[in-house]
Structure formats: C-alpha cells, structure tokens
Amino acid sequence: MITSPHNEQLKTIRKLQAKRHRERTGLFAAEGEDLVDAAAAAGWSPEAVLRSAVAGVTPPERGTPHTYVEPELLDAVSSLGSGTRAIGVYRQRFSRPGGSLSVYLDGVGDPGNVGAVIRAAHALCDGPVVLGPGCADPYSPKAVRASMGSVFARPPAQAAFNELSGARVALDPAASATLADVEPAPPLVLCLGAEREGLRPEVLKAANACARIPVRADGPESLGVAAAAAIALYEAATRMAAS
Amino acid sequence: MITSPHNEQLKTIRKLQAKRHRERTGLFAAEGEDLVDAAAAAGWSPEAVLRSAVAGVTPPERGTPHTYVEPELLDAVSSLGSGTRAIGVYRQRFSRPGGSLSVYLDGVGDPGNVGAVIRAAHALCDGPVVLGPGCADPYSPKAVRASMGSVFARPPAQAAFNELSGARVALDPAASATLADVEPAPPLVLCLGAEREGLRPEVLKAANACARIPVRADGPESLGVAAAAAIALYEAATRMAAS
Numbered sequence: 001m002i003t004s005p006h007n008e009q010l011k012t013i014r015k016l017q018a019k020r021h022r023e024r025t026g027l028f029a030a031e032g033e034d035l036v037d038a039a040a041a042a043g044w045s046p047e048a049v050l051r052s053a054v055a056g057v058t059p060p061e062r063g064t065p066h067t068y069v070e071p072e073l074l075d076a077v078s079s080l081g082s083g084t085r086a087i088g089v090y091r092q093r094f095s096r097p098g099g100s101l102s103v104y105l106d107g108v109g110d111p112g113n114v115g116a117v118i119r120a121a122h123a124l125c126d127g128p129v130v131l132g133p134g135c136a137d138p139y140s141p142k143a144v145r146a147s148m149g150s151v152f153a154r155p156p157a158q159a160a161f162n163e164l165s166g167a168r169v170a171l172d173p174a175a176s177a178t179l180a181d182v183e184p185a186p187p188l189v190l191c192l193g194a195e196r197e198g199l200r201p202e203v204l205k206a207a208n209a210c211a212r213i214p215v216r217a218d219g220p221e222s223l224g225v226a227a228a229a230a231i232a233l234y235e236a237a238t239r240m241a242a243s
Numbered sequence: 244m245i246t247s248p249h250n251e252q253l254k255t256i257r258k259l260q261a262k263r264h265r266e267r268t269g270l271f272a273a274e275g276e277d278l279v280d281a282a283a284a285a286g287w288s289p290e291a292v293l294r295s296a297v298a299g300v301t302p303p304e305r306g307t308p309h310t311y312v313e314p315e316l317l318d319a320v321s322s323l324g325s326g327t328r329a330i331g332v333y334r335q336r337f338s339r340p341g342g343s344l345s346v347y348l349d350g351v352g353d354p355g356n357v358g359a360v361i362r363a364a365h366a367l368c369d370g371p372v373v374l375g376p377g378c379a380d381p382y383s384p385k386a387v388r389a390s391m392g393s394v395f396a397r398p399p400a401q402a403a404f405n406e407l408s409g410a411r412v413a414l415d416p417a418a419s420a421t422l423a424d425v426e427p428a429p430p431l432v433l434c435l436g437a438e439r440e441g442l443r444p445e446v447l448k449a450a451n452a453c454a455r456i457p458v459r460a461d462g463p464e465s466l467g468v469a470a471a472a473a474i475a476l477y478e479a480a481t482r483m484a485a486s
Contacts, residue, residue: 119466120466120467122459122462123458123459123470124458124462148463148464148467214480214481214484215366215367216365216367216369218396220362220365220393222366223362223363223366223473224362224363224469226467227363227469227470227473230470230471230473230474231474234474234478238423
C-alpha cells in the first residue's frame, strides 16, 4: 500500500502527463479502470498498475499484479481528478502502416480528435491510424481516454505521407468528386488534415484522388475531423465489403 | 473598460458556468472570438459582448456593441482560461422538432458529444437535434464549444421520444437490419442513446425501425455517439438525396 506522495511510481505517473517525459521513457499512463481493463483485454502487460484503496471496495482479482494507493494520492497524479480508481503504466507501441483500409492524419493537433479517430478506425477498418507530422501524441492522457482503449487493440502508426503505399485518397471539401465516386479498391488510405486548415497543398497534390463528403450549403464551415473520418471509413468499408 | 472583478457583467458570465444559473436566467455564454463571430453570422443579438483589451490589438469594428475588459479579468471568468479574447452572453433559443431528417438524443449526458452531434446535424440534415431526457445542457460552455458555433445556426429542440412525428429509427448495435436497409422516406428521425447503455428498452420498442451500423467483430465495444450520429446522418442524407 502506497501512502507517500513521494513514491517513485506515483512520481512517474505524474511526470508521464508531460509529452517530454513520455518521449524520454517510451512509457504512458492509462487512467481509469475501463482503460486498464481494455489494456488487459488486448493482452498488454503493464509496467505497473496502481489501484485506489477505496474503503469497502474489493476489486476483482485480475491477472495483472497491482499495488494499492491511498485514494487521494492517486487522484492527485491523475488528470481525471477525484475518484480515479486505477492507473496503469505501459510501454508505447506503434504499428506499421498497412491494411486494406486505413487512415492517415496530417497536422491533427487535438488529442481528443486523434483518440476519437483511433476508436472509429478500430470499429470500421483493419489498418491502423497513421500519424503524420503535426499530430497530437496518441499516448497523452486525453488521447488515450478519447480512444476509449482502442489504442491498445489497435496501436497507431507513425509515417510521412510519402511513405504510404496504396491508393491515398485525400479528404478535401473543395474536391469535385465525392467519396462515393472513389473506387473502393484495397489498399486504400483515407487522408485527413487539421480541423480548419485541411490537408497541406503538397499532400493534396501528391494524393491519388481527392474527394469530399457532401454537406449542406447552409452548413458549418467544416465537419469535425473525427466525424469526417468516421463517415469516410464507413463509406469506404461498406463499399469495399459490397464489391 | 472594465477593470474591476466585481463588475456585474463579469459576475454574470462566471455564474453562467453553472447550469442552475443558465436555467434561471435563460442565458448562456459563448467563449472565444470564433463563437462570438458565429453568433453574429447567424444573426443573434447578444445581451453583452466583452472583449479582452489586449495591448496593441485593435479588433475590427463589428456591428455588435462590446465592452473592453482587462485581459486577466476576462480569463478569470472563462472556462477556456488564459488568452480568452471575447465572451458573448446570449438568450437561449430552442427550435421545434421537424425537418425531413433530424436526430433525437436520449440520455446523452456528455456535453462534448451533444455539441458534436449538433455540429454534424448542421452539416448533414435540415432538422434540429432533439434532446430527450438525460441529455447534457446544449448551452454549457463545453457543448457550445464542441458545436463550433452550430448551436447558433441550428438551435436544438427539446422533446420526449413519443412527441416526435415521422419514422423514428433507433440506432441499436443489436439490431438485425443495418442502416442501409432502412427506407429513406422523410420525415425521418435518427434516434441515439447514451455511449454505453444505448437507447432505453421502451424507446427501442416504440421505434418504427431499429438498425445498426455495421462494425468489425474485432472492434471496440461501441462506436462513440458522435461518430455514430455522423455516420447515420450521412447514410440517410445521401440516400434521401438519391431517391
């Protein structure tokens, strides 16, 4: 039972909130019982699991060894704040680009969006989410939380646009073709850019095709990147399955 | 120029972070220059607009009158924190259910999801997002932010499931039919429930049809509600336009 805020494991978890420390150590923290469970379900071995020693609660015995911590000490190192039940520390993993259908993100700096796209890709395609330059760290607490544990089942890849193979289809609101016009031949990589700026001109130019999601003329300036990725994955996956 | 933290307008904005105060007054605050601009673009007249008196920055003259505030005072009442440039106070509006295609949410308690669905509906359908029991307040700072201003262009409605007219299609991962099996005849209301629990049994039972979004067997437990709404709206809107 950990009762000191100076405990080394607690200090590690607190430091892992900083990207610099995640990069230096190659580790990350998953905050919350649901995420620790998702890691176990995906077969990941934690470096450590700390569980809140809540009075009267006996957590189920799990295969992974864990250490109990005084609740307020666990809360203090968690970005979830009060009531955090468990935090696991894991070694980061990255997949290789591939699959018959996958997603490439370029300059998507919001960790919530990166996590949401990882979750949608886990539901809808067989390839990983490939993170290009300027993307948020998929192993930040916010991205891991937004992925709802899909980072464990489907670790993202890291690559530049020109390292991708297959047909690279750039999502671009200014394209004349719509998604439904795109030949759903695998391997297909759906490419999306930042929320407002969209994809860089060099990516649009190098893409094998550009396509837009049909939206209303009186609609917002843009769809969110997470919504756009979900729609594009759904459209491509459905048509691939039917062809 | 407001230089006192005891200014009444600042106090009002701070209080509007609490749902209780929003309900009592019927007002809400939109934090950030982009949202204040979205309100003006949608023709909303603010009750007040406060702008940060950042040294050296002369904001463009706008039609809406505004008051300057010392930057740190504006930051202090904003949930965005440091660097807030503008906050507008508005009177809440609600639409009536309707349109050839719309969305009904039941028990969606996360304000980020409510805002994201309002944004997706603004892009993809002509009807409002109808909020049923247990939904997050669409006028909380987090929901307004997640809507990216679409609450102004397309204010949500509030109604119970049995008050809706038209074909009510319940999104349900356990349904045997898929979305593509649903007759895209207007008026159509796509109904979605909470992130994990899904729709309540009485809603599933009363719906005119139940349908699922095809997902991978090795995928996550569920799609996020915002991703599911975006996909369902896209599928229904595309097929309605083609029929």
